[in-house]
Amino acid sequence: MPNLPTDLPENFINRELSWLEFNQRVLEEAQDESIPVLERVKFLAIFASNLDEFFMVRVAGLREQVFGALAPQDPPPDGMTPMAILQRCVVRTRELVEQQYACWNDSVKPALDAAGIGLRTEADLTAAQRKTIDKYFRQQVFPVLTPMAIDPSHPSPHFHNRGLYLAATLKRRRGIGPERMFAVVQLPQMTPRLVPVDPGGTTEFLMLEDIVAARLHELFVGYDVVKWGEFRITRDMDIDLLDEEGDDLLRAIEGRLRSRARSEAVRVEASDRLAPDLLDVIVREEEVHRGDPADPSAYGEVYKVDGPLDLSCLMSLPSLTERGDLLNPPFTPRLPNSLAIKGDLFDRISAGDVLLHHPFDSFQPVVEFVTQAARDPQVLAIKQTLYRTSGDSPIVSSLIEAAESGKHVTALVELKARFDEANNISWARRMERSGVHVVYGFMNLKTHCKLCLVVRQEGGKRVRNYAHLGTGNYNPTTARLYTDIGLFTADRAMTEDVSAVFNFLTGYSQHHQWQKLVVAPVDLHDQTIRLIEEQTDRASRGKPARVIAKLNSLADRETIEALYRASQAGVSIDLVIRGICCLRPGIEGLSENIRVRSIVDRFLEHSRILVFGEGSRQKVYLASADWMPRNFERRVEVMFPVEDPELRQRITQEILPIYLNDNERARLLTPSGSYEHAAPGKSGEERRSQLELIDIANGRPSAPVVTDTSTPSKRKPPARKSAAKKTAVTKSLANGASKTPKPRKSDTPK
Numbered sequence: 001m002p003n004l005p006t007d008l009p010e011n012f013i014n015r016e017l018s019w020l021e022f023n024q025r026v027l028e029e030a031q032d033e034s035i036p037v038l039e040r041v042k043f044l045a046i047f048a049s050n051l052d053e054f055f056m057v058r059v060a061g062l063r064e065q066v067f068g069a070l071a072p073q074d075p076p077p078d079g080m081t082p083m084a085i086l087q088r089c090v091v092r093t094r095e096l097v098e099q100q101y102a103c104w105n106d107s108v109k110p111a112l113d114a115a116g117i118g119l120r121t122e123a124d125l126t127a128a129q130r131k132t133i134d135k136y137f138r139q140q141v142f143p144v145l146t147p148m149a150i151d152p153s154h155p156s157p158h159f160h161n162r163g164l165y166l167a168a169t170l171k172r173r174r175g176i177g178p179e180r181m182f183a184v185v186q187l188p189q190m191t192p193r194l195v196p197v198d199p200g201g202t203t204e205f206l207m208l209e210d211i212v213a214a215r216l217h218e219l220f221v222g223y224d225v226v227k228w229g230e231f232r233i234t235r236d237m238d239i240d241l242l243d244e245e246g247d248d249l250l251r252a253i254e255g256r257l258r259s260r261a262r263s264e265a266v267r268v269e270a271s272d273r274l275a276p277d278l279l280d281v282i283v284r285e286e287e288v289h290r291g292d293p294a295d296p297s298a299y300g301e302v303y304k305v306d307g308p309l310d311l312s313c314l315m316s317l318p319s320l321t322e323r324g325d326l327l328n329p330p331f332t333p334r335l336p337n338s339l340a341i342k343g344d345l346f347d348r349i350s351a352g353d354v355l356l357h358h359p360f361d362s363f364q365p366v367v368e369f370v371t372q373a374a375r376d377p378q379v380l381a382i383k384q385t386l387y388r389t390s391g392d393s394p395i396v397s398s399l400i401e402a403a404e405s406g407k408h409v410t411a412l413v414e415l416k417a418r419f420d421e422a423n424n425i426s427w428a429r430r431m432e433r434s435g436v437h438v439v440y441g442f443m444n445l446k447t448h449c450k451l452c453l454v455v456r457q458e459g460g461k462r463v464r465n466y467a468h469l470g471t472g473n474y475n476p477t478t479a480r481l482y483t484d485i486g487l488f489t490a491d492r493a494m495t496e497d498v499s500a501v502f503n504f505l506t507g508y509s510q511h512h513q514w515q516k517l518v519v520a521p522v523d524l525h526d527q528t529i530r531l532i533e534e535q536t537d538r539a540s541r542g543k544p545a546r547v548i549a550k551l552n553s554l555a556d557r558e559t560i561e562a563l564y565r566a567s568q569a570g571v572s573i574d575l576v577i578r579g580i581c582c583l584r585p586g587i588e589g590l591s592e593n594i595r596v597r598s599i600v601d602r603f604l605e606h607s608r609i610l611v612f613g614e615g616s617r618q619k620v621y622l623a624s625a626d627w628m629p630r631n632f633e634r635r636v637e638v639m640f641p642v643e644d645p646e647l648r649q650r651i652t653q654e655i656l657p658i659y660l661n662d663n664e665r666a667r668l669l670t671p672s673g674s675y676e677h678a679a680p681g682k683s684g685e686e687r688r689s690q691l692e693l694i695d696i697a698n699g700r701p702s703a704p705v706v707t708d709t710s711t712p713s714k715r716k717p718p719a720r721k722s723a724a725k726k727t728a729v730t731k732s733l734a735n736g737a738s739k740t741p742k743p744r745k746s747d748t749p750k
Contacts, residue, residue, distance in 0.1 A: 001589040006564040009079035011590060013582045013673045015555050016058055016085050020092045021675060022579040023050050025600045025667055027096060031103050037111040038318040038326040039602070044108060045315035047100060051093070052162060052234060052312065055267045060236035062086050063266055074629045077557040077582065087299050094296065094303065101307045117321055118204045120197055122214045125206075129197050133206065136195065137215055144188040145212065147219040149181050156285045161235040161263070163189065164309055166209060167278045168216055168228040175222035182281055185219060187212060193313035194320060202321050207308055229274025231282055232309045234267035268302045269309050328602055333362040333480070334697040345372050346456060346490075349466055354488040355647040357655060358472065359603060360697035363479035366452075366486060369468055370395050373454040374402035380463070381408040381455040383502045385447055388473040395474050396427050403435035410437045412505050414447045439506045441636070445521065447505060448631070449624045449638040450474065450486075453498050465495035469640050471607045471622055482606040483690075485622050485651075487642065491516070494640065501638060518639040520625055525558070525632035527639070531612045531619065532562040538613070539570040546618075547573045548611040548656055553580040553626040567593040576659050577669075578605040580628075586671045596669035597678065599662055601690045610639070611652060620648045654696070664688035 004011075029035060030043035064070045065082040072082065080088075109119065118124075125133065149170075150156050159165060164187045172179050187193075187208055195211060197204040209230055216225045265286040270279050283290050283302060291300015318327060338354050339345070345368055348354065356365060371394065373379045382402050384395070403409040413428040432438045441447040450470040458464050472484030489495065497517035503509035504519075518527045532547060539545035547566060554560065554575065560583045567573055573594040575581070585594040599605050608623040625637035642648050659666075664686050667675035680686060 003568045004587070004590040006561040006568075006590065007077075009077065011564070011584055011587075012077040012557070012560065013584060014076060014078045014080050014085060014088070015580055015582055016054075016062070016089050017092065018555075018580045018582060018673065019054060019058065020089065020096065021673065022598065022600075023047055023054070024096060025598060025675065026050060027100060027103065029600055030108065031099070033107065033111070036326050036328060037108065037115055038321065038323060039328055040108050040111070041314045041317050044100065044104060045312045047096075048311040049315075051096075055234045056161070056237035059086070059089060060238055060264075060266050062089075063236070063264070074555075077560070083299065087297055090291075090299055091297055097303060097305060100311070101305055104307055104311065115323070115326055116203055117317075117323065117326075119194075120204050120206055122206070122210060125197065132199060133195070133197070133211060134215075137211055141188065141191060141208070141212065142215075142218065144191065145185055145219060147183060147185055149177070149183045149220075150281070151178055151181055156281075157184065159184075159233045159265075159282075159286070160186065160189075161233065161237060162310070163187075164193075164209065164230060164232050166213055166216070166228055167231055167274060167282065168220075169226040169275065169278060170220055170223040171226050173222055173224050177222070180226075181223075182278065183220060185212060185216070192316065193310075194316060196320070202323075205317075205320070209308070227275045227278070229278060230271040230309050231274055231279070232269040233265050233282075233286060234269070235265055236263040266301060270302065270304050271309055272304055272306050274304075331359075331694055331697075333359050333364075334699075335362050335364070339365050345369060346376075346454075346466055349488045350464075350490045353491065353642075353644045353647060355642070355644075355650060356486045356488075357607075357650075357693070358479045358484045358486065359481065360483075360693045363476050365488075366468060366470075366474065366479075367394050367398075367476060369454070369466075369488070370398045370452060373456075373466075374398040374405070374407070376456070378458060379407060379454055379456050381410070381453075383410045383412075383451075383453040383455075383499075384474070385412045385414070385449055385451050385505075386474060387414045387448060387450070388475055388478070393427070393474070394476065396431065399436055400431055400434040403431070408437070409435070410439065410502065410506060412439050412441060412447055412502070415440050437506075441505060444634070446635045448635040449501065449519075451498055451501060451638065453495065453502060464490060465492075465499060466490050467495045467498045469494075469498065469622070469638065471609075471624055482604045485607045485609065487622060487640065487647075491643075501636070505636065516641055518621075520631060520635060520637035521633050524625060524637055524639055525556070528559060528627065528632075529562045531610075532559070532566050535571045535612055536562075536566040536569045539566065544614050545569070545571040546611070546614045547571055548575075548609075548660075549573075549627070550576040550605075550607060550609040550656065550659065551626045552578050552606060552608070553628050555580050555582045555626075555628045556632060557582075557629075559627045563594060564590055567591045574660055576605075576656075581669055584671050584673065585669055591671075597660070597662070597666045598669065598675065599659060599666050599689060601665040601688070603690055609651060609656060611656065618648070618652065620651055655693070658687075658689045658692050661687045662689035665690070 026043055026047045030040045030047060032040070062082045062085055065072055066086060076085070112118065148157050166185045166187070168183050170181050170183055191208060193208045194205045195208055196202070197206060213228055216228060265288050268282060268286060268288050279302070288301040289299060290302055292298040324330070336356070339348060345365070370382065370384070373382050382399060384399060399409050399411055411431055415425060415428070428438050450472060452468040452474070454466040456464055456466060466488070468486055468488050470484060470486035472479065472482055493515040494517070497515055500509070500512035501517065501519060518524050535545040535547055547563070554577050563573060563583060568590065571593060575594065575596045576599065577596055578598055578600070581596055583591065583594065583596065585591050585596045608626065610621040610623060612619045620642045621639050622642060623637065623639035625631035625635065625639065631637050642651060661681070663678040663680050665688055666678040668678050669675055
């Protein structure tokens, strides 16, 4: 078949619809009965939280294009109009929400009950328990609540983004006031949603809304509650600074944070027990689009659900229950031998590059790198980018300690890190007060690269640079939950490039001759396409050619077209894309040599790994950037090479093949845009990449690494094992029952 044109709209999957399919894969983990039930609870909570952000950012942006007549920041290559995308998103979201609540009501909640963990109602309580809840309500909840009547003298309050409200129709029994009225109560956001039935209890809980609803008469004394129900508003929470005036980025961000509270509603969620007339009042007040109940494809912004609103509250349940037997087995990250010997960390980095694959390798050496630099009298300066970090970050504390001891400390704080803006402002000011030179980057570019540079005076007047470059944030908390890769190096050219990035960020210093780093928005896009085209040229000349890319998202049109041309030339391409993927694989004459897989499992796959070529010509890179227009054009990003032969071998012969052989948690993208579970290979052996990587980190053998690049199987995947049988398999893997080549000596756990 002749090659097809690469630029046709039908060659691309819509970005928003692709993201919804990613969240479907998250939901599938909650639906999987072979997974421990409290882990399933977590996935339900993650699905809900993901959907919130999708509406606050992506749906909000589409609404602005449709109703505000704004041009899209990145025109979709699939050619869909904003309204068409919104309509498709509504249909798919309603399907997913229906599945979400069916999963909760019919599967997860009964499984919790069977395990001895119950979500009770007021009717389930004994007299003693009701007395306990009454006391809790009066002491902890009632003082915080504000009953709000809505009538001509009490205008409708502004409902907070993602706040949970009870709405009620009331009838006057005595006293002053209208005979009938509509009233609302906001549940306090600082009060736990899941309340133990017994003091200190870990097995039975009431939802906060049920506690308050049963006692509404104590808030509206003199009125009878005719009917009530819950609702929740989601608002446009994206920050757009392109139209901001002035030169103070900090104040611009603070102003936009204040304006969020007044932003438009993009979604109304209502429980099925909320009366239609109450819902009509909310819809009218918020001016949202009701939709057409007779036409499911019509655009609407009201979502009725069969169960508790905002299931993200379930994320607290595992910690409340203290039931480790209903969670994944605990895992302790390893400390590679190259860093396990006590002594000076800089001496060990000076002896050779060090690679850390989190969370399988401990993040502690990264913390120690900054801590030791802060206390080392030979260190002259520390420079650090901070995109997201934990509230009690030891890295921030070390930077403050270094500044207070007289070292020159520079922190590039990205104030525009979405939904972390207020937190970043808080500890940025704390650092400034301690003498850290805090820089906020650029108005129109996010600083997304992950870099730390230490300047150290050694051997008299000799100054040497040490650097850490990573694919993920300097956040010790998420480093235990996300897969990322970091590199320590004292390589002169690499560290000079890192220094030049900081000079660009702090002083607009440009025209540096990059030696090893590839930087966005300077040349990352062009270099990425050039690296793909090098493989295209090799394949067209009959030489071996290969591309492997592990990323979070792939949405850049030019990069996708370059991959299509590479496939047409015969390049073998494997993509491990966790989330959004706008490329259609497996189309004859266009992409038949491209395979795309997504892995959703215990840890969030976040590392970006790029391999171009084979053998001695192979180039291996790590990056902070995905292949998306925003990363190439509107962010400061860094792609950096892995040059040490042993570290390259670990990536290309251990880490990536394990991901490419996963047939338990991997889904394969089909040309239609849907995903299928990966089928077992020829051996029929089940492979789960994250478990194998845990085994290697624990010094236990795993399964042999044999890269399988076959096309997606059309047959249905085997049925998942029962929970009991699966647990036994998980435990056997955790106890080292499988086989693999021995780990490299340099990285064998101590």
